[in-house]
Amino acid sequence: MSTTPPTPSDPTTGSATLTPARPRTLGSRVAPTDRPPVPASAAWRDGDPVGRRQFADLGPLKLESGGRLPAVRLAYETWGELNEDGTNAVLVLHALTGDSHVTGEAGDGHPTPGWWSSMVGPGAPIDTDRWFVVAPNVLGGCQGSTGPASPGPDGKPWGSRFPLLTVRDQVAAEIRLSDLLGIDEWALVIGASLGGLRVLEWAASAPERVGSIAAIATAAQTSGDQIAGFHTQLAAIRADPRYRDGDYYDAAAGDGPHVGLGLARQIAHQTYRSAKELDQRFGRIPQGGEQPLEGGRFAVQSYLDHHGDKLSRRFDANTYVVLTRTMITHDLGRDRGGVSAALASVTARALVIAVDSDRLFPPAQSERIAAGIPDASLHTIHSDYGHDGFLIEEDLVGAYVQEFLEQGARR
Numbered sequence: 524m525s526t527t528p529p530t531p532s533d534p535t536t537g538s539a540t541l542t543p544a545r546p547r548t549l550g551s552r553v554a555p556t557d558r559p560p561v562p563a564s565a566a567w568r569d570g571d572p573v574g575r576r577q578f579a580d581l582g583p584l585k586l587e588s589g590g591r592l593p594a595v596r597l598a599y600e601t602w603g604e605l606n607e608d609g610t611n612a613v614l615v616l617h618a619l620t621g622d623s624h625v626t627g628e629a630g631d632g633h634p635t636p637g638w639w640s641s642m643v644g645p646g647a648p649i650d651t652d653r654w655f656v657v658a659p660n661v662l663g664g665c666q667g668s669t670g671p672a673s674p675g676p677d678g679k680p681w682g683s684r685f686p687l688l689t690v691r692d693q694v695a696a697e698i699r700l701s702d703l704l705g706i707d708e709w710a711l712v713i714g715a716s717l718g719g720l721r722v723l724e725w726a727a728s729a730p731e732r733v734g735s736i737a738a739i740a741t742a743a744q745t746s747g748d749q750i751a752g753f754h755t756q757l758a759a760i761r762a763d764p765r766y767r768d769g770d771y772y773d774a775a776a777g778d779g780p781h782v783g784l785g786l787a788r789q790i791a792h793q794t795y796r797s798a799k800e801l802d803q804r805f806g807r808i809p810q811g812g813e814q815p816l817e818g819g820r821f822a823v824q825s826y827l828d829h830h831g832d833k834l835s836r837r838f839d840a841n842t843y844v845v846l847t848r849t850m851i852t853h854d855l856g857r858d859r860g861g862v863s864a865a866l867a868s869v870t871a872r873a874l875v876i877a878v879d880s881d882r883l884f885p886p887a888q889s890e891r892i893a894a895g896i897p898d899a900s901l902h903t904i905h906s907d908y909g910h911d912g913f914l915i916e917e918d919l920v921g922a923y924v925q926e927f928l929e930q931g932a933r934r
């Protein structure tokens with residue numbers, strides 16, 4: 524175990540301070556947007572904001588719950604070139620509200636930044652001059668993959684009829700995508716949070732197809748505390764009368780369940796950041812000119828309002844529910860003799876990364892993963908940003924990933 528990154532950007536500590544990753548607007552009021560709240564119709568189903576997604580039609584899929592999806596499609600993006608012997612493929616798996624757009628690098632005239640832009644690209648820790656990188660939108664998602672907003676067998680959106688998915692189903696679809704792309708073995712499968720759940724599931728479901736894994740801020744089995752937090756988020760969405768039990772796609776624009784989804788995001792976002800950060804960054808500062816004693820908000824309230832509102836404009840509530848339920852049911856040990864046996868069966872070389880201030884996926888869960896996988900190394904990053912550290916501390920995460928990839932190449 525180490526707490527010092529191999530190629531630290533901060534050679535003195537290798538740790539983050541509360542210096543913002545990007546300019547903050549602490550204390551400022553957010554300008555109202557002219558975009559309406561998430562439309563009830565599924566705008567997220569169509570179009571391609573970055574103009575470079577590809578789509579794989581993977582046929583029917585039998586689900587772990589006993590259900591069946593008659594037609595599965597995954598949206599995905601790729602960067603770099605697959606080498607002749609197919610040994611340089613890296614699979615990047617996004618978290619709950621991410622998508623296939625990991626990085627803007629593509630040389631395709633669409634330099635839209637992605638959610639892990641400093642991690643993936645030419646010269647980046649996952650160097651696309653060397654590695655062929657594939658990133659699918661998860662099954663159940665709302666960014667081009669089959670999900671509850673997709674047409675069901677009768678051509679109407681699935682809505683409430685969408686079957687229960689598990690992380691295992693999501694990985695089964697990703698295995699099909701690998702078949703289609705002609706990738707027999709991934710040099711690396713990497714992801715954080717919900718992406719990390721799938722990383723572990725990949726290593727247990729298809730060990731012969733995974734050379735190494737990087738599981739970041741994640742767990743082999745979600746805990747009672749996590750299930751409780753996820754439950755309240757689902758309750759917030761379901762309590763929104765505009766959710767209509769999941770059948771809201773025909774409602775007029777602006778009449779979708781944006782209030783419930785925004786509230787779920789607020790509950791979640793508090794778990795994505797540390798108490799220390801929220802206290803030091805916002806403390807008891809009032810928002811702009813608002814007076815809390817006159818019913819106004821503190822800045823931290825405004826901050827959560829903003830994140831809730833922002834997600835509700837870009838994400839589908841049903842997908843949020845479907846994916847959250849996959850986290851609730853996640854158990855690597857199910858039907859495998861328990862978590863310890865499942866972890867012991869992993870043959871991939873494993874890099875496990877925790878964030879020390881993560882209150883959603885606490886470091887103890889990473890320690891359990893690393894202790895259980897035969898060939899694993901654990902690194903705990905010091906960051907005050909909490910769970911979102913995996914997104915914000917790209918230098919620290921990237922240094923470990925780069926070193927891990929180089930070690931593998933030297934073997």
Ligand SMILES: CC(=O)SCCNC(=O)CCNC(=O)[C@H](O)C(C)(C)COP(=O)(O)OP(=O)(O)OC[C@H]1O[C@@H](n2cnc3c(N)ncnc32)[C@H](O)[C@@H]1OP(=O)(O)O
Pocket residue numbers: 544545547548549550551552553617618619620621622638810822823825826827829833911914915
């Ligand atoms: C793999 C994946 O997970 S992909 C999904 C990742 N993306 C997301 O989760 C989207 C939500 N965004 C985030 O969670 C974060 O922005 C991160 C993790 C991506 C980056 O974190 P940071 O750079 O620390 O951003 P931070 O948490 O400060 O949020 C910044 C936003 O809060 C707003 N904000 C800050 N203070 C306030 C305030 N007092 N009142 C209202 N809004 C505020 C900023 O204006 C900024 O708005 P913008 O994002 O619309 O430009």
Ligand SMILES: N[C@@H](CCO)C(=O)O
Pocket residue numbers: 618619620621715716717795911
């Ligand atoms: N901000 C991340 C946190 C969940 O891991 C997301 O929304 O996907």
